[in-house]
Amino acid sequence: MKKWALAATGLLALALGACANGASDPAAENTDDLLDSDWKTIAAEAEGQEVNMYMWGGNENINRYLDDWVAPRLQEEYDVDLQRVPVNDAQDFINQLVDEKSAGKKKGSIDIIWINGENFKAAKDNELLWGDFAGKLPNFNEYINPDALEVAEDFGEPVEGLEAPWGKAQFVFVHDEKKVAEPPKSMEELAEWVKENPGQFTYPALPDFTGSAFIRHVLYETTGGYEQYQQPAADIEDLEQRLAPMWQYLNEIEPYLWRKGETYPESLAKLDQLYANGEVSMTMSYDPALAASEVMKGRFPESTKTFLLKGGTLANTHFLSIPFNSSDKAGALVAINEMLSPEAQTAKLSPENWGDLSALDFEKLSAEQQKAMNEVDFGPATLPLEELEGNRLPELSSDYIEVIEKGWMENVAKD
Amino acid sequence: MLRKIKPYLLLFPAAATIVLLFFGGLFDGFLKSLGYFPAIGETGFSLKAYSSLFHSDAFWDSLIVTIRIAAISSVLSAFLGAIVAVVVFMMHEKSRSGALNLWNRLFQLPLTIPHLVGGYVIVLLFMQSGFLSKILAKVGVIEQIPDFPVLVNDSFGWGIILAYTWKEAPFVALMVYPVLERIHRKWRDVSRVYGAGNWDFIREIVVPAILPAWTVAAFIVFVFTFSAFEVPYLLGVTYPSMLPVYSYQLYSSGTLADRPEALAVNLILALLTVLLGLIAYYFSKRWNVLKGWE
Secondary structure (H helix, E strand, O other): OHHHHHHHHHHHHHHHHHHHHHOOOHHHHHHHHHHHOOHHHHHHHHOOOEEEEEEEOOOHHHHHHHHHHHHHHHHHHHOOEEEEEEEOOHHHHHHHHHHHHHOOOOOEOOOEEEEOHHHHHHHHHOOOEOOOOHHHOHHHHHHOOOOOHHHHEEOOEEOOOOEEEEEEEEOEEEEEOOOOOOOOOOHHHHHHHHHHOOOOOOOOOOOOHHHHHHHHHHHHHHOOOOHHHOOOHHHOOOHHHHHHHHHHHHHHHHHHOHHHHOOOOOOHHHHHHHHHOOOOOEEEEOOOOHHHHHHHOOOOOOOEEEEOOOOOEEEEEEEEEOEOOEOOHHHHHHHHHHHOOHHHHHHHHOOOOOOOEEOOOHHHOOHHHHHHHHOOOOOOOOOOHHHHHOOEEOOOOHHHHHHHHHHHHHHHHOO | OHHHHHHHHHHHHHHHHHHHHHHHHHHHHHHHHOOOEHHHOEOOOOOHHHHHHHOOHHHHHHHHHHHHHHHHHHHHHHHHHHHHHHHHHHHHHHOOOHHHHHHHHHHHHHHHOOHHHHHHHHHHHHOOOOHHHHHHHHHOOOOOHHHOOOOOOOOOOHHHHHHHHHHHHHHHHHHHHHHHHOOOHHHHHHHHHOOOOHHHHHHHHHHHHHHHHHHHHHHHHHHHHHHOOHHHHHHOOOOOOOHHHHHHHHHHOOOHHHHHHHHHHHHHHHHHHHHHHHHHHHHHHHHOOOOOOO
C-alpha cells in the first residue's frame, strides 16, 4: 500500500509538471502583438487589468506616492488597478524571474519592475525582459530625448528600449549640521573627520545598494578617477592591484567607524535609524531630496543638511520595465506611460511625495509645465538643482560592481 | 478495497503538495548546488561549489558561530523554560487562583509573536540608541547613550541569543508542562508523608519526570535556531554571519554564477538539520516521552 501511495504522488508530480511546461498559452502569444498595435488598442485592452508592480519597498514616502498619488489616478482615468508589491532588493524579483523562466512559466505575476544597473544587466543578459517597448509610450516620445546618454545607457549598458526612464537620482551625504559643522569635501577629508570623530560614521554592508555606491566614490578618488573604468572589467588585466588602494582606505577608516567596524548596518534603513536616533552623525542617500522629506516627517532632526564631494558624486537614471512573462502587459504599458506624464513627474519631484528628480527633458516641456516644476519647494535640506547637476559622476558598469561586492566581504568585512 | 484505499486517497492532496513543493524545492536546490542551472546555460554537474566552500574560512567561521549561538540559545531557553514550567506547576499545587491563569498567559505571550517581529523589538529596545538606553540616560543611570552595553549586532551574538531565549523558553515550557500536569497530587502528599520538602520533591520526582520531554524540546530549539534566518539577519554582525545569513549573502551578491555555493550552504544546513532531527527522534523514542505513566 505504501508503494502505491508513493507511485501515485510521483505520477501527480509528473502530471503537474507537464501542465506547467506543455500548454501553449494563447494569451501569452497575443500580448506580443501589442508591440505592433497602436496606443488606442493598447489603452482599450488595458481597461480592467490588474497590474502588479514589484519594487524596493524600503521607503515610506515612495510607497505612499505610488499608493496615494499614482494608483488612484490610474484607476480613475484608465481603469487600471495598480498593486504595489514591496521587495527588499531588486535582486529578489530577478531571482524569481530566473526561476520562472527555467520552470517555463508563461503567465507570471510580475507586470512592472523598477530596476537599473546590475539588475538590468542581469535581466537583459538572461532575457528576462519583454522587449523594445519604450518607443510605444506617448509620453516617452513627447517628453524624453531617447539619445541622451543617461536615457540610452544604464550603468554603461545599452537600454535598447527594454526599459523606460522613471527618474534620476544622485548620491548625497546626509549630515546633522549641529554635529558636523564643516562637512568633508573629499574622501581624504572624510577619513580625517572619521578619525577625529570615532564611532560617528559608517556605511551599509554590501551588497546594499547605497553602501555599494559609497564604495564606488572611494574607488574613484583613491584609484585616480572614473575614466579608466569606462571599459569592460575583463579588459583591465591588473584590476585586483588597481582596487588595492580602495581596500586599504576602507580598512584604514574601519577602526574608527561605528562599532569600530566590527559590524556594519545590514541595510540603509538601519543606518537611517542610527542617524535618526543620533547614534551616528552622518548617513547617505542615492536620492538628493529624501533627507528633506525625512525632516518634514520629523524623523530626521531639523538641522539635517546634505553635501556633495568636490569631485562630484554618482548619478544614475532608474527605469521601469516589463518582464517577459507579464500577464497584463497592456495595463503595464498604460501605467508606465502615466508615470512618465509631466504631472506625475512634477508630483514625484516634490519632497512631500518623494523628491525624486524628473526623467523628462526639461526643454521639451511647455512653459506651464516648466513653471510647475520650478515651483516645487525642496526644503532647506536639499541642495539646489544646479549644484547637483554640476557635480555628477557617471556610474560604474555592473561587471565592476560584482567584483567589488565580492571583494568587500573578503578584504574588508572579514578582517 | 475502496475502504482500504480511502485514507490514502484522503491524504493524497496534502501529501502530493508536500512532495511537490518541499522535496521539489530541495531537489532543485540540490541540482543547482551541483552547478546544473539551465536558465544561465549551465548543464554540467560538479562538486566545485562544495569544495570551494570547504576551502573557505568564511564557511567554517560561519559554521562555528552558528553552532555556538544555537547551542547557547537552546541551553538557556531550555533552563529558563523548565524553571518557568516548574514554578507555575508548584504555584498550581498551592492555589487555584485567577492570578495563576494570568501568569500562564503571560508566559505564553511570546509564542504568539513572529520571530521577525520579536527580533525587531529586541533591536528597538536594546540597540545603543534604543528605547532602554535612552530611558537609562534620561534617568541618569548611564551618562550618555554610548555607555549602554553593545547587546545588538555584537560579534559574540548575544543579541541573537537574547531574542531566541526570550522566544523559545515559553516553547520549552509548553512542551514540559503537560508532563508536569500528569504528576498526581497524591504523589506530592505521599512525598510529604515521607518528609520531603519542596526542593526534594522537585529533585526526586519532577526533574526525572520531565527530563525526556525537556531534552527533546531543547533539541528542537537547537535545530530551529540552527537554520532560521530572520533573527540573525537583524541582530547579527556582517562577519562572521550565521549559516542561513551567509547563504543569503552569497545568493544575493555577485553574479548568478555564485548561486551554486549559496545553495550548497543550504543543502549542508538541511543535511545537518535532518541529522540532528534523527538524533532527537532517537532519544524521544528511547525515552518514551509521554508513555509509561500509568
